[in-house]
Amino acid sequence: MTKIGLDHYLIVSALLFALGLLGVLIRRNLLVMYMSLEIMLNAANLALVAASRFNNNLDGQVFVFFIITVAAAEVAVGLALIVALYRKRQTAHVEDLTTMKL
């Protein structure tokens, strides 16, 4: 009998989410920040799948399916925005983008 329970998966998911958050906070390249966002989304997916598995309920997995679909749409739009921004400003470094700063 296996000893791995829901809490093990939740700890891995929390650590993964923290790593993604750290990436958004410390990296200054827009593309790498975007990848860190993907890591955070994946951490949430892992938590949902684990919860669905240990509660005998498939609804969580359907939710993960929708999250993956929305994430794909979000990546497409976000990368198009980054490309449009780069065309105008020639940079993907967040500290060079200060037009809206007061």
Next chain:
Amino acid sequence: MHDALFYIFSAAALIFAFLVILNPFSRNAVTSAMFLVLTIGSLAGLFVLLEAYFLAAVQVLVYAGAVMVLFLFVIMLLDLKVEERRGFKGWRRKVSLVAGMFSVGVLLHFIFRSFHQSTLHRDIGAIEGATAPLGQLLFTQYLLPFEIVSVLLLVAMIGVILLSKKDLQ
């Protein structure tokens, strides 16, 4: 066997995710993207351990396949320079250090407190995320969200085409 695989896959996912954000050897965006592919692959392994077979396949096809190809296309299109390190100086550095330490302390306090009171059960259910039961749920109970998501994908596609036109007027 199951336990060992869990530890291998989760350690791999965490190490690769760390290398995405803080690679000591390279600050190149392409390296980050490659390690992100490996992270997603390890997560797909964890999904298989959780018997979510359909989602593991979707994870590999959609994330490691489509999304990462999109990322790599954009990285190579933009021709980025190596990211510079511009740190904070003076009082800002001190304030951010204190604020960071404080929030980590508060979070650790709550995490330990919740583990003391944890009542998470450990019995393994018999559910299996194969394609057939998931599809049945998707096309009966979740039919309306499914259709809405298809419209969302269409809207995203039109938005991307509009955004990538030469002149945004």
